[in-house]
Amino acid sequence: MYRNSWLPEVFNDFFYNSNMPKANATAPAINVLESADEYTVELAAPGLRKEDFEVHVNDDGDLTIKMEKKEEMKDKSAHYLRREFSYSKYEQTLILPDDVDKEKIGAHMSDGVLKVSLPKLQQTVQKVARQITVG
Numbered sequence: 001m002y003r004n005s006w007l008p009e010v011f012n013d014f015f016y017n018s019n020m021p022k023a024n025a026t027a028p029a030i031n032v033l034e035s036a037d038e039y040t041v042e043l044a045a046p047g048l049r050k051e052d053f054e055v056h057v058n059d060d061g062d063l064t065i066k067m068e069k070k071e072e073m074k075d076k077s078a079h080y081l082r083r084e085f086s087y088s089k090y091e092q093t094l095i096l097p098d099d100v101d102k103e104k105i106g107a108h109m110s111d112g113v114l115k116v117s118l119p120k121l122q123q124t125v126q127k128v129a130r131q132i133t134v135g
Helices: 006-015
Strands: 030-034 038-044 053-057 063-068 089-094 106-110 113-119
Touching (some): 053 106, 053 113, 063 113
Antiparallel strands (some): 038 113, 063 089
16 A cells, blocks of 8 residues: 655665664764873864854853854755754863963864864973982
8 A cells, every 4th residue: 555654764764773873963073182282172063164163261261162053045945854964053161171271272174173272281390309418
């Protein structure tokens, strides 16, 4: 017997199964790397421009990354069966470690990735070895 709903059911079985878990469509992927001199936060942002981001350190000393992408619907007749990369607003706050130099934080956008560099404070190492005069 022919039913009008067979097409969506077929696509639901194809798109939503245990081999293909559903991604979180509201949060871009983030990597955090550490080297000897700095931490680096990488945020996946394909198709976005640097103007779409606001990066700042808040009053508590935490790093806040805000993204807003305003999309125009070009083809209103299009019907998505599955749409995961359509986030338009995003905000993430990261608690910074104590060894971050908050005055030297920088950010740049390249190849669809927002990179925020968090330089570490330069710590002077006190030498413990010294000559002690016997009195």
